Amino acid sequence: MKFKFVILAVLALFLASCASMKFSMMKDDELIAGGVKEWNAGKFEAARGYWSNIQAANVKSQWMGYLDQKADLDKTVDAAAALPVTAEPPLVAGWNNAVKGASGFPSELKLPADIKTQLAPVAKAVVRLRLNANRISSARDFMKSSSDFLGDAVDYAPENKELAAIADFRAREKGPDDLVAAARGKDALDDKIEAYEAAIAEYGKVEAAMADIQKAGNYPAGSIIALASDRTRRKRVDTRNEMEKTLRDHAYSFKDRIGEEFARQPDPDKVGNMTLDDMLAFNQQTKANIDSLQADVVAFAAKYPRVIDKDMLKDVETQKQELLSRIAVVTAEIEKAKKDAAIAAEIASRGKAVQPMLIGMFNPVPGAKGPDQKSRPAKFRGAVKNSPEYWWGMVEIAKGVLNDLVITVDDSRPVRVFNENTKSGKDIESKKLKDLVNRQYKVGNSWPVINAGAQLTSGKYFFELGKTNDDGKYSGDAVVYSSFVVRMR
Numbered sequence: 001m002k003f004k005f006v007i008l009a010v011l012a013l014f015l016a017s018c019a020s021m022k023f024s025m026m027k028d029d030e031l032i033a034g035g036v037k038e039w040n041a042g043k044f045e046a047a048r049g050y051w052s053n054i055q056a057a058n059v060k061s062q063w064m065g066y067l068d069q070k071a072d073l074d075k076t077v078d079a080a081a082a083l084p085v086t087a088e089p090p091l092v093a094g095w096n097n098a099v100k101g102a103s104g105f106p107s108e109l110k111l112p113a114d115i116k117t118q119l120a121p122v123a124k125a126v127v128r129l130r131l132n133a134n135r136i137s138s139a140r141d142f143m144k145s146s147s148d149f150l151g152d153a154v155d156y157a158p159e160n161k162e163l164a165a166i167a168d169f170r171a172r173e174k175g176p177d178d179l180v181a182a183a184r185g186k187d188a189l190d191d192k193i194e195a196y197e198a199a200i201a202e203y204g205k206v207e208a209a210m211a212d213i214q215k216a217g218n219y220p221a222g223s224i225i226a227l228a229s230d231r232t233r234r235k236r237v238d239t240r241n242e243m244e245k246t247l248r249d250h251a252y253s254f255k256d257r258i259g260e261e262f263a264r265q266p267d268p269d270k271v272g273n274m275t276l277d278d279m280l281a282f283n284q285q286t287k288a289n290i291d292s293l294q295a296d297v298v299a300f301a302a303k304y305p306r307v308i309d310k311d312m313l314k315d316v317e318t319q320k321q322e323l324l325s326r327i328a329v330v331t332a333e334i335e336k337a338k339k340d341a342a343i344a345a346e347i348a349s350r351g352k353a354v355q356p357m358l359i360g361m362f363n364p365v366p367g368a369k370g371p372d373q374k375s376r377p378a379k380f381r382g383a384v385k386n387s388p389e390y391w392w393g394m395v396e397i398a399k400g401v402l403n404d405l406v407i408t409v410d411d412s413r414p415v416r417v418f419n420e421n422t423k424s425g426k427d428i429e430s431k432k433l434k435d436l437v438n439r440q441y442k443v444g445n446s447w448p449v450i451n452a453g454a455q456l457t458s459g460k461y462f463f464e465l466g467k468t469n470d471d472g473k474y475s476g477d478a479v480v481y482s483s484f485v486v487r488m489r
Contacts, residue, residue, distance in 0.1 A: 023053035032063060040110045044070065066105060073101040073115065081118040085125035088133075095122050099149060116153035123154050131159065131224040134231070136166065162224050165213055169206060169228055173235070176202035180239055189250055193304075196243035203236035247307040254297045254316055256366045261289045262323045263356050263363060263376035271381050272352035272391070276344065279353065280334045286356075287327050294320045322362060330357045330394065349423045350462060351390030354378035360396035360480050361403055370482070377477035385472030389465040390424045393478055397453030404484035405452035407437075407463055408445055409476040414466035415447040419455060422462050441484065445476075448484045 023031065035050030048067055054060035080094030098119055102111055123146040130139035140163065143156050176199040183195035210229035219225040266274065266282055274282065297316045301308035337344040359375045368374060378393050397403045407415050416435040422428050438450040449455055465474060 023050065026053070028054045028056055028059055032059070035063060036108050039066075040108075042112065066109060069101070069104055070112070073098070076101045077115050077118050080122050083122070085121075085128075088126060088129040091122055091126050091129070095119065095126060095146075098122075102149075113153070116150045120150055120154040123150060124156075124159075127156070127159055131162065132222050132227065134224070134227050136163070136224075139163075162219075165225060166228050169210055169232070172206045172209070173203070173232060176200075176206070176235070176239075180242075183243075189246075192246060193243060196239060196246070199239050200236055200243070203232055203239065207232045207236060244307045247304050251297070251300060251304075251308050251312055254293055254300075255319055258290055258293050258316070258319055258323065259363050259366070259376060261286060261293060262327070263359075263378075264289070265355055265379055268381065271355050271379055274353070274355075276334050276337055276347075279357075280331065280338070282355075283327050283331050283334070287324055290320055290323060290327075326358050326362065326396065333357075333394075346421065350392040350421050351424050352380065352382070352392075354380045354391055354393040354478055358394040358396060359478060361401075361482060362396060373482040375480040377479045379475070379477050381473075381475035383471075383473045384465070385470075386467060388425055388467060389474075390422060390462070391465070392421070392460060392462045394460050395452065395456055395478075395480060396459065397456070397480065399453065401453055402451050402483060403453055404481045405449040405456065405461060406479050406481055406484050407447045407449075407476065408479070409447075409465065409474055410445065411468060411470060411474055412445060413468040413474065416464045416466070417447065417449050418462045418464075419458060420460075420462065422464065425464060428464070446484075448481075450484070452480070 026034070031050045031054050035047040038044070038046035038050065044067065048064070051060065051063040051067070054063060076094075077098050080091070080098050083090050083094050085091065098115070102115065105111070123142070127139050127143055127146075130136075130142065139159070143159065146154060147156065179195050179199035179202065183192050183199065186192040186195060207229060210225065210232060213219075214223070214225045214229060217225065264286055265271065266278075270278065294316060297308075297313065301313055333347070337347045356376075356378055359378045361373065361375055363376050364373050365376055380391050382389055395405055405417070407417060409415060415437060416428075417437050418428070418433045419436060420427075420433065422433060427433060436449045436452075436455050437447045439447075441448045441450060449461070452461075461478070463478075468474070
């Protein structure tokens with residue numbers, strides 16, 4: 001036995017001696033080439049034998065350094081391969097470190113196959129995480145760059161199959177996407193709703209096709225296919241919600257339209273110049289228009305019962321009845337005058353009537369809340385230069401409510417407001433009528449009557465527009481504010 005070991009030892013020394021003799025007879029470029037051949041064959045220690053015999057110190061250091069660099073790269077790759085596949089940032093960092101570590105080798109040295117094999121699962125994990133996060137473009141970019149680096153070591157066939165399915169589904173979604181865009185651009189409500197309904201049906205078809213693909217491929221809940229299916233479902237649901245909101249908004253618009261109809265203005269040249277018959281006909285037409293709008297609401301609710309419920313119908317009906325009752329108050333005032341000459345004379349002595357004749361917070365401007373809330377306005381306009389003009393209107397403010405009446409003129413002429421008929425100014429001095437304007441709260445050309453409900457006990461307001469030095473033309477409005485004082489602070 002001892003003899004056998006002795007023989008083996010002698011043989012090893014002989015071979016080493018032969019190798020040493022062989023290396024000593026080779027030139028540096030031959031040693032480099034021999035080491036490269038061994039490296040590319042995966043025999044790294046054999047490569048060391050060649051490069052360690054290079055005579056030029058700087059060249060030897062360079063090629064021996066690649067062996068040290070490979071040892072470092074092995075550690076980097078081992079660390080990347082050991083990372084859990086649940087978080088993208090550390091995986092990408094590990095991948096980048098490995099790629100950077102592999103970039104310092106010369107082109108003639110092939111990247112060791114085991115390194116590519118170890119990094120392939122890291123690359124697949126990064127792609128999967130990006131796909132599951134629906135970051136399609138980012139996943140595609142990484143697949144390309146990692147394929148360029150790993151070559152055949154990574155198989156992206158399953159991921160490419162999923163991406164092809166997603167591309168197909170996105171192409172299918174374009175049809176309903178376009179229908180939604182078309183719906184938003186249509187003016188006619190029925191055309192808009194028809195386009196929405198068509199889009200919802202098409203989204204359903206795409207969603208069903210995705211479900212079939214998911215089931216056939218046994219894709220899990222968090223897969224890209226499942227996520228794409230969820231996205232289409234959300235689009236379908238969002239489209240239905242958008243359609244129903246459009247219907248609800250249209251339904252609620254009836255309230256605003258009825259409110260606008262109550263505040264409807266006659267032709268500008270008729271404001272202040274209407275006879276009793278004109279005013280009566282105008283109010284009757286306003287009533288007919290409100291009745292027609294309410295009938296439209298009922299027909300609309302019958303057509304779209306899913307979004308127009310009984311409470312909304314009741315709300316519109318209540319608004320209609322409240323406004324019609326106020327029209328009746330104005331109409332009664334006019335009809336009394338038509339039957340009684342004394343009443344007609346008294347009304348004529350008030351001056352000109354604003355339009356609409358009755359205002360209050362029962363018919364607010366849409367959208368404003370709190371202290372900014374105000375009624376729709378009553379308008380007045382005319383032309384007078386050397387003498388005052390007198391106007392009147394009706395106001396409804398609930399008892400105990402601190403609403404304010406504000407007369408706003410488009411020029412700087414003074415305004416006085418009174419609680420009773422001034423007989424076109426004749427009774428102001430003789431009866432010592434009190435001007436109700438609170439001038440400490442005046443803002444610009446707006447003349448406020450604070451706490452108007454308590455001061456205008458007759459439910460009517462009478463105001464004087466003073467003289468001016470301009471061409472005499474004027475216009476303005478009367479508005480009830482929920483709180484003009486708070487609004488101005």
